[in-house]
Amino acid sequence: MDLKNLIKELEVESIYGPIDVQIDNIHYDSRLIKPGGLFICIEGFMTDGHNYINEAIENGAVAIAVEKEIHEDRVPIIRFKNTRRAMASIASNFYGKPSQLLDMIGVTGTNGKTSVTYIIKSILENYDRKTAIIGTLATLINNEKMYSARTTPESLDLQGLFRKMIDGDVDTCIMEVSSHSLELNRVDEVSFKVGIFTNLTPDHLDFHSTMDNYREAKKKLFYKTTHCNIINLDDEAGRIIVKDIKNLDTPLLTYSINNPADFVAENIHNNGKELSFDVVGPENFNIKLTLKTPALFAVYNALASIACCYSLGVPADIIADGLNAFIGVPGRFQSIDGLKEFSAVVDYAHTPDALENVLKAAKEFTKNKLITVFGCGGDRDQTKRPVMGEIAGKYSDFSIITSDNPRSEDPYVILSMIEEGIKRTKGNYIIIEDRKEAIREAVKMAEAGDLIVIAGKGHETTQIVKDRVLVFDDKQVVLEVAGEEGRI
Incomplete structure (x- = not known):
């Protein structure tokens, strides 16, 4: 050109x-x-x-x-x-303004973005839509998986991906929209049809400085949409955003569990293995769902996805079928099969709110003790470290503080900051810097009916230490050490 x-x-x-x-x-x-x-x-x-x-x-x-x-x-x-x-x-x-040729769905918020994108994908593909995903796990276009160092790629890379989607006959792109991407102009020329807000909890304050700045960055998405904005009314930041955007021409749909909204979840029942509930919406919308993730945050993720698909004209029965068939997202409250006597779950939870949600959910169906293995990433927001320590101490029967991705920081500095928080709770804990040995200790101490939650890395298959990228997959490490310790 x-x-x-x-x-x-x-x-x-x-x-x-x-x-x-x-x-x-x-x-x-x-x-x-x-x-x-x-x-x-x-x-x-x-x-x-x-x-x-x-x-x-x-x-x-x-x-x-x-x-x-x-x-x-x-x-x-x-x-x-x-x-x-x-x-x-x-x-x-x-690239020929490719996002204008796609139904673009943008999902922003601190937690739940990945799950929401994959749920929407499941529903829309049940409706014979041809979808692509851009997000934390990977970019998926026609079963081709591509990885990025960022949740939302740079604008040049994004537009190239959109063109690849168009050339592959994709009609809908569902993408995670990070606060960084909104602040750093990566999505400036993306024509979003639908925008979704999940929630806002402390994260990335090393970049945004304050929660107000963080919320304002997220809010930028909803001035870019043309078809519908979808907001969580049970979240305080969501309620503020609704007030701020109420005069926009773009229609608004809301969802909640505890507040009046367009889509509300009712009759929620958790048996420790599955979560069932009803969803009531506009125009006599009413469906019954059973999800395989027995956690309250799964209800919020489902509600956001339902509102999105409803706005795109997907019938209620198709939405229900797509949700009931959804098997979950890799690294999100993912159970590890084959363990003897005890259970283990890996989860990407790396913020205070996400960790609290996971541990609360785990506590509900743990038959005996809840053992938590977690750390915090280096070169990232330091303010959340003691907070996450306090949360682990509050909900866990025993915590093992370990390294996540220390990057250029001294791991023991990170661990000591987490320890500050866990000490406030007088919770039981030990510090084992080596993540594999921390997981091994959890496996060794686990008794019949115990549940181990290994948080922070989820789907990741590497660990970043200084300038080295090491192979490390929490799921595989659990199975490896369990085999060595005779727990399989």
Whole structure:
């Protein structure tokens, strides 16, 4: 595509050099540039793309997009006020505005995003829709699984994925929309049809500083939608968002368990293995459900998904069939089969609210003791560490504090911060920094009827320690040490 056409709708600060050049590829990583490429300089948290202009030109860049004053005579330089914002528009133009050709469903909130996307996928595929998913676990397009370092990829990568979906005859994309992506312009040019808010609990405060800032970042999604916004009224932030967006032209649907809403769950029964309940909605909508995840948070995830699919015209019986057939999400309250006498569950819970929800649910059907193995990630929000320690101490009969992904931090500094919280509860605990040995200790001490909850990593199959990425899968480690200890 001609560079002039790529940028014709954008606000440009300045242009140096002729822009009648053909652009064949676009990258924000200079190492990926090929001949005929446009290199977009992004100032990141770890590095600055402006430092790699020479490398990009040597690799074949025929134009450079910048937001700093750069003097370069070899290729045209286009300066924008914000290259992240410009990249979103350029990428959308380059790939033919693909999100406008999809039914885009965006799910935001602290917890539940992944589960909601997979439930919606289950329902819509039961309605013969061809879906794709973008989120924490992976991107799924026509059974092809692609991994990303981010919950929501950069705008350039996103638009490329949307084009791949269109080329693969996908009609609906269900994606997790992180607060970072909303703040950093990754979804600026995404045409969302439906926006969903699950909940808001402390997380990412190292980036947002305050809960108000965090909520305001999430709220941006609901100004981007065209068909329907769906909000959890049992969440305080959800109620604030509803007040703030009530004058928008986009229709609103709400859901809850405890407050009047458009979709309400009633007659909830938990037998420790399954959760059954009724859902009452508008226009005589009424379905009965049985979920295989015996936890209250599963009801909220179901309600959000039901409201979404209802807004898209899916009949009630199809919604019920899709939900009843849903088998769960990898790493979300996932049971490990084959253990002798005791049970074990792995879960991705890595925020205070998520950990509390998981432990509350586990406590309801634990026949004997609840043993919790967990840690907190390094180079992430430190304020939640003592809070999570306090939650573990409050709900667990015994806790083993261990490493999660310590990254560049000293693991023992992280463990000591968690310990501050667990001490407040006078709960029983030990510290074992090595995660495998922590899981081994839990397996060794487990007695008949005990339940071990291993929280924090869920679906992840690696552990990040300093600059090393180690193979580590909680599920496999449980089975390995259980075999070694004669507990299988």
